Amino acid sequence: MTWTSDQPIVSIKGVHKSFGNLEVLKGISIDVMKGEVICIIGPSGSGKSTLIRCINGLNDIQSGSITVQGQEVHDPKLEMLELRKKVGMVFQQYNLFPHKTALQNVMMAPVLVLKKNKQDIEVQARNLLAKVRLQGKEDSFPGELSGGQQQRVAIARSLAMNPDVMLFDEVTAALDPETVKEVLVTIRELAEEGMTCILVTHEMGFAREVADHIYFTDRGLIVEHGPPSTFFSDAKDPRTKEFLSQIL
Amino acid sequence: MRSIPGITKPHQANLAVLKPNNAAQHIPDGYTFTRWVASMPWWTPLMILAVMALWPALAHAQSRYSTIQAFDALWRWMPFLLKSGFFFNVLISVLAMAIGTFAGVTLGLAQISLYRPIRAIAWFITQLFRNSPWLVLLFIVLLAFPFEVNIFGKIVRIPDWMKGVIGLSFPVMANISEVVRGAVQSVPTAQWEAAESLAFSRRQILWQIILPQCYKRMLPPWMNWYAILTMATPLCSLLGIEELITLSRQAMESEDNHPELLVPFFGFALLLFFAYCYPIARLTIWLERKFAVKL
Numbered sequence A: 001m002t003w004t005s006d007q008p009i010v011s012i013k014g015v016h017k018s019f020g021n022l023e024v025l026k027g028i029s030i031d032v033m034k035g036e037v038i039c040i041i042g043p044s045g046s047g048k049s050t051l052i053r054c055i056n057g058l059n060d061i062q063s064g065s066i067t068v069q070g071q072e073v074h075d076p077k078l079e080m081l082e083l084r085k086k087v088g089m090v091f092q093q094y095n096l097f098p099h100k101t102a103l104q105n106v107m108m109a110p111v112l113v114l115k116k117n118k119q120d121i122e123v124q125a126r127n128l129l130a131k132v133r134l135q136g137k138e139d140s141f142p143g144e145l146s147g148g149q150q151q152r153v154a155i156a157r158s159l160a161m162n163p164d165v166m167l168f169d170e171v172t173a174a175l176d177p178e179t180v181k182e183v184l185v186t187i188r189e190l191a192e193e194g195m196t197c198i199l200v201t202h203e204m205g206f207a208r209e210v211a212d213h214i215y216f217t218d219r220g221l222i223v224e225h226g227p228p229s230t231f232f233s234d235a236k237d238p239r240t241k242e243f244l245s246q247i248l
Numbered sequence B: 001m002r003s004i005p006g007i008t009k010p011h012q013a014n015l016a017v018l019k020p021n022n023a024a025q026h027i028p029d030g031y032t033f034t035r036w037v038a039s040m041p042w043w044t045p046l047m048i049l050a051v052m053a054l055w056p057a058l059a060h061a062q063s064r065y066s067t068i069q070a071f072d073a074l075w076r077w078m079p080f081l082l083k084s085g086f087f088f089n090v091l092i093s094v095l096a097m098a099i100g101t102f103a104g105v106t107l108g109l110a111q112i113s114l115y116r117p118i119r120a121i122a123w124f125i126t127q128l129f130r131n132s133p134w135l136v137l138l139f140i141v142l143l144a145f146p147f148e149v150n151i152f153g154k155i156v157r158i159p160d161w162m163k164g165v166i167g168l169s170f171p172v173m174a175n176i177s178e179v180v181r182g183a184v185q186s187v188p189t190a191q192w193e194a195a196e197s198l199a200f201s202r203r204q205i206l207w208q209i210i211l212p213q214c215y216k217r218m219l220p221p222w223m224n225w226y227a228i229l230t231m232a233t234p235l236c237s238l239l240g241i242e243e244l245i246t247l248s249r250q251a252m253e254s255e256d257n258h259p260e261l262l263v264p265f266f267g268f269a270l271l272l273f274f275a276y277c278y279p280i281a282r283l284t285i286w287l288e289r290k291f292a293v294k295l
Helices: A048-055 A080-086 A102-112 A118-131 A147-159 A177-192 A204-210 A238-247 B032-038 B044-061 B067-111 B116-130 B134-144 B160-186 B189-197 B202-239 B244-254 B259-294
Strands: A010-019 A022-032 A037-041 A063-068 A087-090 A165-169 A196-200 A213-218 A221-226 B148-151 B154-157
Touching: A010 A048, A022 A037, A022 A048, A022 A063, A022 A221, A037 A048, A037 A204, A048 A063, A048 A165, A048 A196, A080 A087, A087 A147, A087 B189, A102 A118, A102 A147, A102 B202, A118 A147, A147 A177, A177 A196, A177 A204, A213 A238, A221 A238, B032 B202, B032 B259, B044 B067, B044 B259, B067 B116, B067 B160, B067 B202, B067 B244, B067 B259, B116 B160, B134 B160, B134 B202, B160 B202, B189 B202, B202 B244, B202 B259, B244 B259
Parallel strands: A037 A196, A037 A213, A087 A165, A165 A196
Antiparallel strands: A010 A022, A010 A063, A213 A221, B148 B154
């Protein structure tokens, strides 16, 4: 089966996932087209982060299927490293490598994993850091940067791999309110450039602004979904209404 | 909560005053020896010297050998004891540490192998040598190892001191193995996940991302084990290896075994070990505190 760009770039079908006896995902299905921006929202513990971590194989699944560009993620025969070159991920806690400078953090994976020429990568990495507005911070270590700056380095680090899909796992949840904006601006620019983005977020205003489609999850199920124009104003399910009334 | 006399531990009882929890202070962290050495006051060597000087006077009752004579004898033997004796202890400790570190890092990485049998074997070897008495290991090596080996038709003699080095490197290996395993496992798993999501292979993650973060954490315990090893080198004297303690005894014998010599000579050995290990211990504790804050 070959993937063509008119098919979903990420296709999640009937995914079940349990940690021991605790069933976290109870049959989730989402299709994401190339260039789409998807926001997954919902109360804590509803399985949002687990779902997003399943997409690049950090978590395994019990049943169902997840495909990225037509390739089954949880196929034991799949070369996991090849999949992960296509899927970038940004974490809530940034997870920069503390012993490397910002520039080295961005350059490491392309140089060591993609075996690209170091000089070319350095030019690209400096451009990426400039793009996330971190000129002059190339030689700073993560410990010397603020949370928002670290998170933007983490975004640049993922982008350096030239991924086809970006996963954002509550990337602003650990930030100060005033630094949230600088990270969101970066993500919005990415979305506008046509990057396929899957975001787990609590920033409703941001979701309304950038998302093409919003999914609301609760207790391992997708309760409701729709484009932001209708999702926020005409929510039908009582659980969605309750959640939105608390948040908005 | 009802307290049962003799059964309920004091801290479980309902106290009117909530006392600070000092539990952490009682957990042994492997630095016991180094902390003890580092906590000695600066005048410790002076005290050792004083005892060395007083001893012949105290033992004077039996014979006519004075402090001056004892120190005179020590003075004559000092260059020999330093060059042929203590230097050898240092050499043994350095070589045993080098071998033990190399083997220990390998064993420590085997303890976190992806393959369960390798993990199990590495764990067993680590525990076996970590918990065996050092002297037993020394004797096993001394008796079990051949005194010469045939390498491509050439007979190479293995000197006894080399066996001492090998014997001491076993417990060092096992303890360094635990240091490596502990340091690797102390790096948050989020670092592994971040690296995995960037398509790094397991080998790359370990060598490029996890281990470089461990060097700092491993340095203080590594130095701690070096100090312990150095203090253990006199064990080799029981195998007849000519290190400081063996030579001190021989020197005293050639000085007619006056009992007055006992404390000056062994006190001198103590001073040498103190002078060597004290700076290491102080530096270790300083580094340990420095790195602990930054984690």
